[in-house]
Amino acid sequence: MRKLYPQALADSSWDNTGLLLEAPFNPSSRRSNTVLLTIDLTRAVADEAIALDSSIIIAYHPIIFRGLKSITLANTQQSTLLRLASHGISVYSPHTAVDAAPGGLGDWLADIVTATKTTRSFPPESPDEDVVESVETPDIKKEPLTSDDDDPFIENKTRPVFTLHSHPSQTVLRPFTNKPPPPNIVAVPHTRRPIIPQSPELDSHPGAGMGRIVNFKDAQPLTIILDRIGRGLNNPKGFPIAIPQNKAISDIEIKSVGICAGSGGSMLANLDVDLLFTGEMSHHEALAAIEKGQVVISIFHSNSERGFLGDVLAGQLDEAVAKEWRVVREEERESGEKGVKEALEEDDFEVLVSEEDRDPFGIVILKHEKEE
Template sequence: MDLKQVSSLLDEIFPPDYAVEWDKVGLQIGDLTSEVHRILVALDVTSPVVQEAYEKDVDLVIAHHPLIFSPLSRILSASYPEKVVMRVIKEGLALYVLHTNLDAMPGGLNDFWAERMGLKRVEAIDPEIRQRFYKIAVFVPETHVEKVRSAMGQAGAGKIGNYEQCSFRTRGIGTFLPLEGATPYLGQVGKVNEEEEFRLEVLVDEMHLQEALSRMLEAHPYEEVAYDVYPLANKSLKAGIGRIGELESPRSLKDFLQLAAQLFGQKNLRLNCTDVGMDSTIRRVAIVTGGGSSLVQVALDKGADVLITGEIKHHDALWASENGLLIVEVDHHITEGPAVWLIKEKVERVFAERGWPIEVVATDAESGPWRVADAQ
């Protein structure tokens, strides 16, 4: 498979529309005509990761963090990220990035941690990320309703949450007058015809819209197909940055911290200074992988007793302490580390379903930017 096909499929698995506006996601480097046989998944694109990709004969690197984030005014070999950009290009590698879209999407990184914490009634802390949706309404003779519906479904239309092939149909009468030169599937030229038809409706996101329309037109028997496309304002409360939910049963702060230690490691936890005692009750938990400073007030407004995040700014931690919100700061790298395996599993599953013989491997070359400062 070539890079254009692979990157298009990755866009389907990890929709770029879920990314926040300032993010830089999708294909960043690569020749669209090059073949992809092996993929390396990493959290960051560093010199060791690029060297690993070279040694493992990798064609494409999929990374969680963008290598190219701010505009590059020059590309020199003396500084990061320019020197890594140069090495990626020199080795003929391609680079695909999925960042806040993985954080925000249903079944993404924040849902990963919410599930492992056993949270119930989970929703996005900030559900403002909106994937653009459309409604396709097409008029089809009864003989071809299933064929047209199935074609659009196979193109990605009709997917709502954990459900696929969703549609609605209503019966009606269509009228049309074929003019000279027409070759109607039903009816006669020069005569007003009335035919029993169905109005078939499906929901589709922007990414799958054109493919769904193309498949619909191919499957439809009419020479001229009557259909409408409506832009919608739908948004999913499950999509957005961060997650907030309720523990299956309330826990004391002490018990909750023990749960957090099991998930993240005791040595990685920091708790902000508040007057809250260890016997205080924790019911509602917010999770933000990576940096969570921007959502501190939103989490408090939504009733969170505690916010778990990978990184918090000093003054935001003070604000939370003064306003009674507990914050458990873990580590940016720890909260996002599972992204590598999450991406790998999702990509491998879809490739297997498509019958694509592309190998996907996880990096062995990164451990985060920090280490213990041991002077002994």
């Protein structure tokens, strides 16, 4: 992870990246060589890692942001850390290093709006197919109300039925491969650059920096960009958009886009671009933008980040670990440390994307049943 996304790229003025939990190595209860990728390290993800016998969790968001004066079971996040340590599972968080890196999260979002890199299923169903098959996610279990008469989820009612859809926790249709896009997917001519360039620039990662600004050679209809975002994010059930009050979506064309994963209000506030594309933005920030004639698309904080795990990071890490593990096994083969020799004999490993991880917000879809 440090080679792919050096900590020097992270915004150390506030972020907390790196190895946040180093679990002791216990030869008698050695875990499998399994890496679990997640955006947020919740109790559900911790349970998943324990069940998968993982050795380490790569959690994009740091579970520790500030100094801890104690680590107790009274705090849910600290309780999760204690459980993981007791099971021998370590935690690494790259966060803004991934945002800034060339080919990282910022470029993944820029690829989506420019159709530079396909995020569709492979292989396509036909040579001319470039449509992602829709994915239905399981509904969250609905708790009944106090009585059947008050329960809107009973089928014989003629009242509204509410269905809560959470965006898929991982890219279920897209294996993490480096296969090229189908030939009929053509990247839209554009230029891109960081909003805040990395300073000083790293020789190993030229062109790094926070956020991205995309300038299209030719203006793009907003409807087309919305379609690209929907496809690139694996068909979410919906997401917020703000447009100027005197405009309709079909009237708007976009020549430039400002991009920031996660919460992009402060980074995007003063950009002179047509579209602000981010995970979340406050009411007043969005209002100020549309008053200036800009469009705002916010796709929920971690939904602007999660697809990157399966589309990019899992494949990168799979390839990098395969090379690194061969070197480590050769270098450490003569180690006399108890239990290390047995561990080094295993050449297999897995990089998995969490199936439990998801944004805390879902979309409630209201459907009226037909009258008998």
